[in-house]
Amino acid sequence: MLHEEVVGRIRAILLDGEIPPGARIPERELCERLEISRTPLREALKVLAAEGLVQLLPHRGSRAAKLTDKDMRDLFEVCQGLEALAGELACERITDAEIGAIAAAHDEMVRHYRDGDLIQYYRGNRAIHEAIVTAAGNPVLAGLYTSVTARIRRARYVTPMTPQRWALAVKEHEAILNALQRRDGVGLAHILRAHLRHKREEVLQAGFAETEGNDVTLRIA
């Protein structure tokens, strides 16, 4: 198993909440499960610690990082900035074909909205946001975006929404698509920022910070 694959698998375990935020990461167990020894596992944990997904305590092992309200706020704030930048750049560089693909994804997402299928809606939603970032044509930006969104993914794509909020989000997505089609970078940046600001308020109001005894996984079910 390659180094990057080890990192990826542990990242998946953490993002799935299989090891819940704040819990200790059992080196021995993970080694057995991934069928590797402690050396490559520990290398991966240090990388994930640098990413912010794992917290290393000297001589006390590693834990799955826990996000406070402040962390969540900071991450959303940065995410807003990154998506706004991506939107502006995308408008300069996006091809008609890419716009077409996003429009198709948008229509499909709206169908899931009408069907009331939140899971599928979120899936499409995420694909659109990622497509915009990709269209920006900046791998550095894409990398930071991936890393920041990974940390808030569970909160962002798991929060239940009220009908009102959901309707607003869909409306905002109409505006996002529209700005893209007009290649209105400044406008797109604005609407993306507002869109994420609303999402953040939603998440924080729902109390989704990963603090003591707040098991998000339970709430999902």
Added chain:
Amino acid sequence: MLHEEVVGRIRAILLDGEIPPGARIPERELCERLEISRTPLREALKVLAAEGLVQLLPHRGSRAAKLTDKDMRDLFEVCQGLEALAGELACERITDAEIGAIAAAHDEMVRHYRDGDLIQYYRGNRAIHEAIVTAAGNPVLAGLYTSVTARIRRARYVTPMTPQRWALAVKEHEAILNALQRRDGVGLAHILRAHLRHKREEVLQAGFAETEGNDVTLRIA
């Protein structure tokens, strides 16, 4: 020696250009020099690879990452976005004391400009940009900023400037300070973006991409 210290020391070696971009990283030598064994060294290298400072080639060791023109452009683009965001947030949150400190740093920097001391000018310049990011009060943002700026530091703070460009940069810094004092977030974001755009053009024009046979260190001397 603590893990973070190992990472820091290798980072410094790379940023100083002691191991020039593209060169192989000699594990054995570094181990002896840092007086550690290969295990912690390799952990550090993987972390630095995740940061983009080191390139890992499976079964072929690690090299100091080399930046192409495109990489440089992408990094500056992201840096613009991060600084603009930091500027906006800073205007919302900065204290009078912090503004005072930045004003003092600014005055000192201008003195170095008048003295024609580019090294000291750059040092002060960097301190101001970092102070603005700090004033944004967002550690996630600060972390990304540190990591992105580290990668372009040599280009950013080493490029020789023409008198015209230097004068323009100082003028822009007057505007930066002014916007901060007025707590004009949008204005500050704009001027920071323009400032960095100019810097990027300067760097790219100077041909500072770390491509084959382009030893930046030589040019500094």
Added chain:
DNA sequence: TTTTACACTTTTGAATGCAAAATTTGCGAT
């Protein structure tokens, strides 16, 4: 009964050793 001291266990962090892969060296053929 509560607290503290102490031995014991577990776990962490790092050095060493070993097999596999890659690079370099040496030699023969053209």
Added chain:
DNA sequence: ATCGCAAATTTTGCATTCAAAAGTGTAAAA
């Protein structure tokens, strides 16, 4: 002299091992 190929050497990646630190349990003393 140059090219090609095989043997030798080096280097990489990982498993194992070892010392040190943290955690745990027990028993004695207050």
